[in-house]
Amino acid sequence: MSSQQGETLEHLPGETATIHAAQSALEGHQRGLRRLLPFLGPAFIASVAYIDPGNFATNIQAGSTYGYMLLWVVLVSNLMAILIQSMSAKLGIATGRNVPEVCRERFSRPVTIALWIQAEIIAIATDLAEFIGGALGLNLLFGIPLFPAAVITGIFSFALLELQRRGFRPLEAGITALVGIVVVSFAYEVIIARPDGSALLAGLTIPRFDGTDSILLAAGILGATVMPHVIYLHSALTQRRVVGRTENERRRIFRFEFIDILIAMGVAGLINGAMLVMAAGLFFGSDVTISTLEGAFAHLDDKVGPLAAILFGVGLLASGFSSSSVGTMSGQIVMQGFINRRIPIFLRRLITMGPPLLILGLGLDATSALVLSQVVLSFGIPFALIPLLLFCSNRELMGSLVNHRLTTVTAWLIAAVIISLNIFLLVRTLT
Secondary structure (H helix, E strand, O other): OOHHHHOOOOOOHHHHHHHHHHHHHHOOOOOOHHHHHHHOOHHHHHHHHHHOHHHHHHHHHHHHHHOOOOHHHHHHHHHHHHHHHHHHHHHHHHHOOOHHHHHHHHOOHHHHHHHHHHHHHHHHHHHHHHHHHHHHHHHHHHOOOHHHHHHHHHHHHHHHHHHHHOOHHHHHHHHHHHHHHHHHHHHHHHHHHOOOHHHHHHHHHOOOOOOHHHHHHHHHHHHOOOOHHHHHHHHHHHHOOOOOOOHHHHHHHHHHHHHHHHHHHHHHHHHHHHHHHHHHHHHOOOOOOOOOHHHHHHHHHHHHOHHHHHHHHHHHHHHHHHHHHHHHHHHHHHHHHHHOOOOOHHHHHHHHHHHHHHHHHOOOOHHHHHHHHHHHHHHHHHHHHHHHHHHHOOHHHHHHHOOOHHHHHHHHHHHHHHHHHHHHHHHHHHO
16 A cells, blocks of 8 residues: 555644544544545535536536436436446545546556646647636626626636635535535426426436437537546545554545535536426426527526526526536646646636636637537546556555445446547537
8 A cells, every 4th residue: 555645644624523433433422414524525526527617518408408318317317427436535534645646656657647638738629628617606696798797707716716825625625515506407407397297207207318419418528527637636635534543444535425425516517407307397398408508598587587508507607607617626636637747726826727718718619519518528438437447446555445346346347438438529519
């Protein structure tokens, strides 16, 4: 195991209290919910990637075009996310290192440099999608032009990153609060949509398609299941948060963190499902197919009133704000892990703000830029997912937390599906 696990680390007061509470839980001194509380948080930060602005348009288009039919795709994609994020968290717990650090340790220097370069390109594409989402939210709610709205998004992300300097608990609380805003927004949307219970249940449990376009849309939902940057990030969030001193402690830490993953990914899955259900209940069967965020906002206002539209915009804004900060954190992990270099996180935020601000400043179409960012993200999935699977299947590296054979087989099948879908989508998009 890594020598990092035996190091004495300096912690802020709030972090020290959490670590002491976690150690008490591991030693059996805590019972009930109090045992779990110190371990909750990392998965909620990671879950932001599954409800970022790129998910909004796809889910809404699916619901408005095919009703509840593709709801089962959202469920399947969420189950995939649970497995993949649990492996990423497990790697950090088992080794005391994150995915990029293990890559640097086990791959040749040229391979590591190449992985770092592609990961930095992915970080730029991630920032692009998240900045556009936040800017669109401000534009729809307050009529602020996209360029200054993107600047405001950047300023807010600086505020969230300041929380990180105060310890992991304030940051986790801030991100969780923003996720909670998205939950409240779409809970209201589902209520006013008055979904058809029997049709909803059928869409959730009966896999089916309706022509080539529905297959393409399902591929879009599934293909966006894994975000490369959050694979890197989740392992970093767990690598030193609570350090297990023995194999038994590391197994117990992972069991607690798995509950964190189930809760956080469950919430993210409910939000994605709520987006589709809202669109199915309000827009399916009408003459208009909703394929843009602006279109969804306008039609909500026309169909059910301004409150629904405002809550939709607030949810989009919260998603953009939270995911923009998570993207910056991931970029920091990528640089530190692959090439063992670090720059101040606020400087990194300034650098990564450049491309999104340039695109919006030139007046390019925001939705087209969002689609392009998702295409670029698709390129990065194999370079994050395949190393993760290789590492988690290595007993020498993982010890008692090595994947079971069934887990490994399932994970490789999921990887094959996700990578194939993304290649398919890339070809369709580019041609």
